[in-house]
Amino acid sequence: MILSKIFKNTLLVLASCLVLTACATKKVDTVGGQMQSDVYTGTDTVEYLADGVPDRVFFATNETVLTTASRETLRAQATWLRKNSNINVVLEGHADERGTREYNLALGERRANSAKDYLMTYGISSDRISVLSYGKERPVDAGSNPLAWSKNRRSVTVKAN
Amino acid sequence: MKKKFIILFLLLILPIKVFALIEVDITRGNLNPLPLAVSPLSIDNKSKKSFEKILKKENIGSEISTIVENNLRTSGLFNPLNKDAFLQAPEIANLKPRFEDWNLIKAQALITGKVTYVDEKLRVEFRLWDVLAAKEMMALAFTTVPNNWRRVGHIISDKVYERLTGEKGYFDTRIIYVAEEGPKTQRKKRLAIMDQDGANNKFLTLGNELVLTPRFNPTSQMVTYLSYFKNLPRVYLLDIETGTQEVVGDFPGMTFAPRFSPNGKKIIMSFAKDGKSDIYTMDLENRIVERITNHPSIDTSPSYSPNGKFIAFNSDRSGYQQIYIMKSDGKNVKRISFGNGIYGTPVWSPRGDLIAFTKLHKGKFYIGVMRTDGTGERLLTENYYQEAPSWSPNGRVLIFYRETKTNSKGEGFSAKLWSIDLTGYNERLVKTVTDASDPSWSSLLSN
Amino acid sequence: MNRSIIISSALHGILIFITAMSLPFLAKKPLDIPPIVSVELIQITEKTNIPFAPKAKKIIEKIKEKEKKLVSEQAPPKKVKKNKTKTVVALDQNSEIENQRPDAIPLPEKNVKKIKTKKEKKQNPDKVDEEVKQVSEFEKKELFDPTNIAALIDKSKVDSAEVVKKNDDITQDKDRSIENTGLTLSEEDALKAQIFGCWSIPLGLPYNEDLLVRIKLMLEPDGSVKKTEILDHARMNKPGQGFYKVLAESALRAVKLCQPLRVPTTGYERWKELQLNFDAREMLEG
Numbered sequence: 001m002i003l004s005k006i007f008k009n010t011l012l013v014l015a016s017c018l019v020l021t022a023c024a025t026k027k028v029d030t031v032g033g034q035m036q037s038d039v040y041t042g043t044d045t046v047e048y049l050a051d052g053v054p055d056r057v058f059f060a061t062n063e064t065v066l067t068t069a070s071r072e073t074l075r076a077q078a079t080w081l082r083k084n085s086n087i088n089v090v091l092e093g094h095a096d097e098r099g100t101r102e103y104n105l106a107l108g109e110r111r112a113n114s115a116k117d118y119l120m121t122y123g124i125s126s127d128r129i130s131v132l133s134y135g136k137e138r139p140v141d142a143g144s145n146p147l148a149w150s151k152n153r154r155s156v157t158v159k160a161n
Numbered sequence: 162m163k164k165k166f167i168i169l170f171l172l173l174i175l176p177i178k179v180f181a182l183i184e185v186d187i188t189r190g191n192l193n194p195l196p197l198a199v200s201p202l203s204i205d206n207k208s209k210k211s212f213e214k215i216l217k218k219e220n221i222g223s224e225i226s227t228i229v230e231n232n233l234r235t236s237g238l239f240n241p242l243n244k245d246a247f248l249q250a251p252e253i254a255n256l257k258p259r260f261e262d263w264n265l266i267k268a269q270a271l272i273t274g275k276v277t278y279v280d281e282k283l284r285v286e287f288r289l290w291d292v293l294a295a296k297e298m299m300a301l302a303f304t305t306v307p308n309n310w311r312r313v314g315h316i317i318s319d320k321v322y323e324r325l326t327g328e329k330g331y332f333d334t335r336i337i338y339v340a341e342e343g344p345k346t347q348r349k350k351r352l353a354i355m356d357q358d359g360a361n362n363k364f365l366t367l368g369n370e371l372v373l374t375p376r377f378n379p380t381s382q383m384v385t386y387l388s389y390f391k392n393l394p395r396v397y398l399l400d401i402e403t404g405t406q407e408v409v410g411d412f413p414g415m416t417f418a419p420r421f422s423p424n425g426k427k428i429i430m431s432f433a434k435d436g437k438s439d440i441y442t443m444d445l446e447n448r449i450v451e452r453i454t455n456h457p458s459i460d461t462s463p464s465y466s467p468n469g470k471f472i473a474f475n476s477d478r479s480g481y482q483q484i485y486i487m488k489s490d491g492k493n494v495k496r497i498s499f500g501n502g503i504y505g506t507p508v509w510s511p512r513g514d515l516i517a518f519t520k521l522h523k524g525k526f527y528i529g530v531m532r533t534d535g536t537g538e539r540l541l542t543e544n545y546y547q548e549a550p551s552w553s554p555n556g557r558v559l560i561f562y563r564e565t566k567t568n569s570k571g572e573g574f575s576a577k578l579w580s581i582d583l584t585g586y587n588e589r590l591v592k593t594v595t596d597a598s599d600p601s602w603s604s605l606l607s608n
Numbered sequence: 609m610n611r612s613i614i615i616s617s618a619l620h621g622i623l624i625f626i627t628a629m630s631l632p633f634l635a636k637k638p639l640d641i642p643p644i645v646s647v648e649l650i651q652i653t654e655k656t657n658i659p660f661a662p663k664a665k666k667i668i669e670k671i672k673e674k675e676k677k678l679v680s681e682q683a684p685p686k687k688v689k690k691n692k693t694k695t696v697v698a699l700d701q702n703s704e705i706e707n708q709r710p711d712a713i714p715l716p717e718k719n720v721k722k723i724k725t726k727k728e729k730k731q732n733p734d735k736v737d738e739e740v741k742q743v744s745e746f747e748k749k750e751l752f753d754p755t756n757i758a759a760l761i762d763k764s765k766v767d768s769a770e771v772v773k774k775n776d777d778i779t780q781d782k783d784r785s786i787e788n789t790g791l792t793l794s795e796e797d798a799l800k801a802q803i804f805g806c807w808s809i810p811l812g813l814p815y816n817e818d819l820l821v822r823i824k825l826m827l828e829p830d831g832s833v834k835k836t837e838i839l840d841h842a843r844m845n846k847p848g849q850g851f852y853k854v855l856a857e858s859a860l861r862a863v864k865l866c867q868p869l870r871v872p873t874t875g876y877e878r879w880k881e882l883q884l885n886f887d888a889r890e891m892l893e894g
Contacts, residue, residue: 008371031463062481064436097564100505100519100548102371102418102600103475103482105387106431106438106459113436132392133415134431137371142345142571144545182824183790184883185799188890190807190862238811269808269861288656291857293864326812327854557812582809 039067040150047158053080056156057115061096061149064110066118074115077157078122088160091115093133096139096149101135102139108133115155129161168424178328194240194246195325195380195451198268198292199230202285203252204413208278215307221515222251222276225285228314229272229321231358235580236322236558241270258443260295267293272321283307287317299324311360316607331553332357335603337375337384338578340364341596345567345574352386354401357602359592364402370445373397374549374599378421381603385409385428387420396430396463398445410443418461421471429453440474440491453491464516465489466509466533471535473497473507473516486520486533509533514555515583519548520544528561528581541585551602558582560591562598655837791879795872807862809888810854821886822855823863829876831868837858839883859886 035043040058047055055077057070066074081087093139094111095104114130120126168175204212204224212221233239246471247254248262255273263271274287288292299318312333319330342351352365355452366372366388375386384399396409398420403518410416412432419430426445431438440453440463454460458478465472473486484507498504502522509516510530520527520540526547529540548561560580567574576598578591591600718794791799813819822839843849861885863869871879 003478071420097546098521099503100475100482102431102462103459103477103505105415105417106433106461109433109438110436117436120387132415132578133394136568137348137373142567142574143569144566144571145569148571181790182883183753183805183879184885186887187800187803187859187862188887189800189804189806190809190891192809192811192891195808195810238773291861293861294857318844322812323850325854326810327851328812328814464810543763558828569733 021055034119034147035150038146038150039069039104040147041155042151045151045154046140049077049159050080053077054160058150059111059153059155061098061153062107064114066114070115071118074118074120078119078124079153081119081124081128083123086161088128088130090130090132090158090160092138092156092158093131094138094150094152094154094156095136097144098149099136104135105133106135108135111153111155115157164431178443181520191216193349194238195269196240196242196267197233197270197272198242198247198263199233199244199264200247200249200254200273201226201251201531202253202274203250203277204276207406208276212276212283212307216310218310221283221307221310222274225276225310225314225317226272226274228311228358229318232315232318232330233321235358235589237321237582238326238582242266258290258292260290260292263290263292263371270298270321270325274317277306278307281307283310283313283367285313285317289321303447311356312606315356315358319332319605319607327567328557329555329556329605331555331602331605333606334554335381335606336578336600337365337377337603338593338597338600339372339375340593341576341598342368345571352384352399353593353595353597354422355593362594365399374418376420376551376601377603378425379423379604380425380540381606383421384601385421385427385430387417387419387438396428398428410441410448412441414497418463420464422465423467429463429472431463440472453489454487454489454494461507462509467511467513471509473509475505484516484535486516497531497533498538499535499536508550508552510556511554515556517552517559518548519550528559530559539585541581541583542579542588547579549599551600551601554604560600560602562600564598670754791872795809798870803862803866803884806866807886808858809891810858812890813851813855813888813892817850817851817887819855821852821859822882823856823859823886825863825869825882825884827869827871827882829880831871833863834868836863855886855888859884862886 016027034040038060043054047153049055051098054073057066059065059070060067061077077089081089088094091112093108093115095107095111099107101136112133116131119123119129120156123157136152139148139152140154143149198391199274201220201575202225204220204222205472209220209222213219217407218224230241234241234528246266248343249259251273252275254271255275255565256407258271258273269292270289271290271292273290277284277286284302284304286296286302287300287543287592290296291298299320301317303316305313306585315333318332318359320334322328322330331360334357335354336357337352340351341348342429348371349368351370352375353362355362365384367582371389371394372392375384377384382400385399386397386399387394392399394415394417394517395412396416397406398409399406402444407429409419409430413434416430416432419428420429422442426440428445429440429442432441437457438459438461442451442453443449444451452475453463453472454474456476456478458476460476460478461480462473462476463472470489471486472489473484476485477483478485482503482505483496484504485494485496487494497516498518500520500522502520503522504518506519507516510516514532515530516533517528517530520529525543525572526545527540528542528547528550529538531538541559544563545566547561550559550561552559559582560578562576563579564576565574569578576596578590578593578600579588580600668748790796824837824839825833826835826837828834838844838860844853844856846852
């Protein structure tokens with residue numbers, strides 16, 4: 001009687017251990033590859049303005065600070081813009097769906113502006129850059145999960161002409 | 162002598178003691194909705210036929226009472242009883258209700274009435290009865306064009322609501338909102354307006370450009386909203402009578418989050434430039450623009466107090482979005498939200514005593530109310546995503562929108578309007594033709 | 609390498625063993641006995657054994673509550689004074705809902721005419737004042753009573769009789785239960801429970817306003833209601849007292865709905881007149 005109880009409990013403990021480990025690995029699988037501390041690092045949604053010039057940068061939740069990768073992307077864009085001085089761009093700022101609509105509009109504007117500021121420090125005239133915020137209105141990924149949200153927190157550089 | 166006096170005195174006071182009025186404090190009762198009976202409005206055959214021809218409704222009398230019944234039920238304060246249980250025919254009940262009959266089915270109040278067709282007009286007479294006291298509480302009559310029959314139903318509902326609760330109703334009102342269609346990543350949005358109960362829906366824009374956050378002015382004739390016309394997000398003003406539109410102010414950038422001042426003479430909104438959003442007002446008469454806040458943070462979602470002396474708004478100056486209030490000139494900025502989480506979209510109640518808000522905490526969105534000093538926070542409803550509360554004109558009900566979580570493939574998205582009253586118990590889906598968001602409640606159309 | 613694996617698995621094994629062993633002990637803990645759901649039986653006895661303390665407590669609580677209320681009433685002045693409109697009812701005086709242009713976007717009607725009368729500011733300061741006075745008086749007497757009685761004991765009997773009388777007026781509640789001039793607690797509870805069930809509280813009432821309706825009942829020996837009287841009836845038809853009227857009407861309905869009232873089987877003389885104080889704030893707040 002007691003032995004069988006112990007046996008049962010052993011099984012229970014083992015099973016719960018297994019369940020827990022399963023949880024841990026799964027998380028690493030889906031998110032770990034494409035996100036780094038909340039910022040999207042994948043390339044699923046990225047388009048290119050020219051060879052080696054990605055069109056967008058990503059942000060952490062509620063943040064407007066550019067990451068190292070984002071700065072690299074923007075430097076590439078600046079170089080490309082200097083080469084093509086006839087091209088003007090619109091920076092479209094976006095937010096994820098986890099905020100109120102009006103605040104997100106302001107947040108998108110702020111994200112696009114931090115990209116704009118960076119381009120300007122690399123010598124691109126502010127006349128060539130305009131800013132447009134869509135807030136949470138134009139998500140690129142319709143999902144309701146952290147990965148989808150990370151793809152949607154972005155500033156996209158779009159050719160204006 | 163002394164003894165006699167004492168006896169006399171005792172005799173005097175004893176009866177008082179014995180028959181001292183016993184007092185019993187009744188501090189509790191049931192909070193069930195009040196059971197009442199809405200007897201179908203009676204109608205004579207001739208009138209019935211006339212209305213059938215004009216309105217294509219078989220029995221306009223019962224149609225109107227159905228409206229009344231639905232309104233009262235959705236308020237959560239009344240429980241209209243099933244008509245099948247009614248013992249008295251409408252035409253007799255209207256003349257002289259047999260109160261015992263209505264008492265029998267546990268109705269505490271009774272609504273009766275009569276519809277007639279007079280001079281090409283609809284004439285509705287209605288009475289409200291207190292069944293238990295066996296007396297008439299109210300009697301009114303309306304005359305209008307037949308097409309207005311729904312509004313008659315709403316006005317009757319308002320009158321009954323006011324007579325039985327002591328405060329004004331909110332049924333003869335409209336909702337302006339954003340009608341949504343299409344996939345989540347490419348939503349088509351149009352301005353739409355409908356009666357409070359979802360009837361008479363009309364689209365006001367074609368959907369060529371993105372439109373957001375429409376809000377009524379105090380007379381409910383004008384609407385201010387955000388449009389992405391020509392990809393320039395700007396605050397617009399729309400006269401719903403004439404259909405004319407204009408941009409509000411001449412700002413070199415995005416203006417958004419507009420609302421009217423309580424007297425309707427100003428529009429308050431946010432203007433975003435160089436990564437910071439501040440609050441501005443524009444006087445609609447002299448077009449003078451005034452800057453209200455000046456801070457490197459995001460200040461948005463401004464809302465005036467009903468007396469126009471204060472403004473509530475949300476700002477991330479503390480690091481996260483929180484609710485602040487200030488004087489209408491921008492002085493005395495004071496943070497009022499101190500609970501856990503992020504707070505936004507403050508909206509001052511028409512009574513002035515509460516501020517409704519959206520709260521995000523641990524991945525859940527809440528609609529709640531707090532007093533204007535930030536105390537007494539009450540969360541009314543929790544969901545995956547919901548925001549943008551708007552008050553009913555009597556300050557008892559909030560309408561807001563709720564979006565669903567999509568599945569792993571990004572499917573299953575929907576946006577719907579919901580209402581909830583201040584008790585937090587009476588939550589209801591507001592039916593709309595399409596998906597819907599950003600509702601704004603009008604004032605009472607008839608005063 | 610191998611060694612570490614062995615050590616690790618051994619340690620894990622021990623851990624699992626310990627956990628497994630400890631679980632049965634945990635299981636040996638006494639089972640949670642589901643709490644017995646108590647049904648409160650209201651026994652109606654002639655006399656209550658606990659006459660004094662609960663009543664006194666009640667009085668103290670009442671005072672506290674009143675004080676609290678006073679504080680909150682004084683603190684933040686109301687931001688908005690509501691304008692209440694009183695509609696005088698008149699049948700056959702048509703209210704006109706004007707025609708609407710069918711194709712235009714419908715407009716708010718300004719022309720819905722009604723037979724309206726006075727608009728008056730809501731508020732009645734007199735009432736609040738009265739409250740203030742009452743409370744302070746109450747307090748004073750409570751405080752001064754005991755010492756005074758002691759001081760007066762030696763004095764002439766006439767004097768003490770007077771004191772008793774005074775005392776009586778102030779703390780009726782106490783006396784009632786001692787001398788059985790009122791209802792016993794259990795009798796009162798039975799009556800309360802009955803009326804609680806009948807009273808549909810108007811859910812639209814404001815919880816922050818001073819609303820109390822006092823109704824005097826004249827009863828038949830079987831508990832049916834001979835006559836009802838609203839004690840401050842004047843307030844009923846005062847303009848701007850819409851909420852009061854609504855509350856009063858709901859209270860009257862409750863009484864009507866409840867009759868015959870659950871009154872004690874004996875002592876008709878005691879309770880042939882009853883006063884009910886209807887106060888919904890507690891419910892509306894919570």
